[in-house]
Amino acid sequence: MEIAFYLAAIVAVAATARVISCANAVHALLYLIVSLLSVAIVFYTLGAPFAAALEVIVYAGAIMVLFVFVIMMLNLNHETVARERSWLAAKVWIGPGVLGVVLLGVLAVALASGGSMGNVDSTPLMAERIGMTMFGPYVLIVELAAFVLLAALVVAAHLGRDDRDVAEEKRIAAARGRRHPGGEQ
């Protein structure tokens, strides 16, 4: 299992790097999907199969599909790829690069000092335990998250509603009523 963990971790890092450096937006999204899938395998090797399955279903299978859906409709072509490439010039990398190196340094120090960042439980984390934790001590947070999601849903439904459709349907119905069925028109 250890080999699987390291392989998946390497794939995740490499794919994520390509997400940032790829000039074609759809290809970048595909790398992001690969990255999420490898994170799911990392979860699985750490003994959290439930989290792994949810990672695939929710992130890779639902959220990323919506991303691809939107990007697909933007009509990207060779011009956008070229423009993206020009944005990814060498000097753009300096700022994020420095920040990334700082974080890497912190991580290296933490790992070198005995890895006191919490241990991974050796028992597999199954659905029952997750459910009991979520709907036991953390039920308030679950409910709050539900509130936020419901609010988002209501807002989206309100913004997405098109009053013209209703008016148009009424007009068509009225026109149908007037016209003689089976006539020349």
Place this chain on the structure above:
Amino acid sequence: MFGFSTETLIDFALTAFETIAILLAVVIAAALLIWVERRLLGVWQDRYGPNRVGPFGILQVAADMIKIFFKEDWIPPFADKAVFVIAPGIIMFTTLMAFAVVPFTETIGVVDLNIGVLFVLAMSSLGVYSVILAGWSSDNKYALLGGMRTAAQMISYEVFMGLSLLGVVLLAGSFDMRAIVESQAGMWNVIPQFPAFVIFFIAGIAEIHRAPFDLPEAEQELTAGYHTEYSGMKFGMFFVGEYLGIVLISCLTTVLFFGGWLGPILPGFVWFALKAGFFICFFVLLRAATVRPRYDQLMAFGWKILLPIALVNVAITGAVVVAMA
């Protein structure tokens, strides 16, 4: 570390053999469906169907396969080549992977995953990419429209499929497919979970976009939808992927709602094959007997009818399970 004992080697060989046998059986079943579907459609539409090649036309499968292998495999010059080539492989891969957790009998089955149901849902949600990416990479307006329809349809119906399975999971108390079958020893899930069964089956048809929910490839509006630009074996993979989907949904319906291999007198595998075969024929009958709804009707039906029923079903099942405990 590498000191394998003979027993582990034999175990490994047996597992590998079983896996390959299941893989072959599933793919052959899917290929035979090419003939089964056309013959059955013939029966229901009062005509013969393919009856020239071999006895009852059963070699039609071989003829079709030979034809499709020798067709020119053309990639449009304006397509995004890498994505265009990967897309048909994804649907084959995800559907075949989902078969890994299906328990065919007490002993036959690739793996007993304790998150079996979730694994199937995960694979089916990844299958969406095949169609979306095919539609996008073809750089063709009909293909793109087909891909967009699929994205919306499959994401929506995945929700209802997942919700309908929750009732079954609640009754069995496990995500493990084998445990779910064993929990049906007294009574098949289809009786206490009848609404869930109907929702699952409808969502299953929408997931593999078969008629009557084949709007992503509606010929009259979109020529051939997302696979308009595909030819040769790449088209063949979409084609076989669809048949694999039929076999998968039929097997899942059998396992989750109709007691899998359970049944009197006959051996388990025969029962499984009979039940799954019945649902496969039902898929074909649906194609012969129903008309295609409009796209907005499809989405409205899902969100306004299936979703509330699925939620009520989960709530009632949960209440009953808690009350019985």
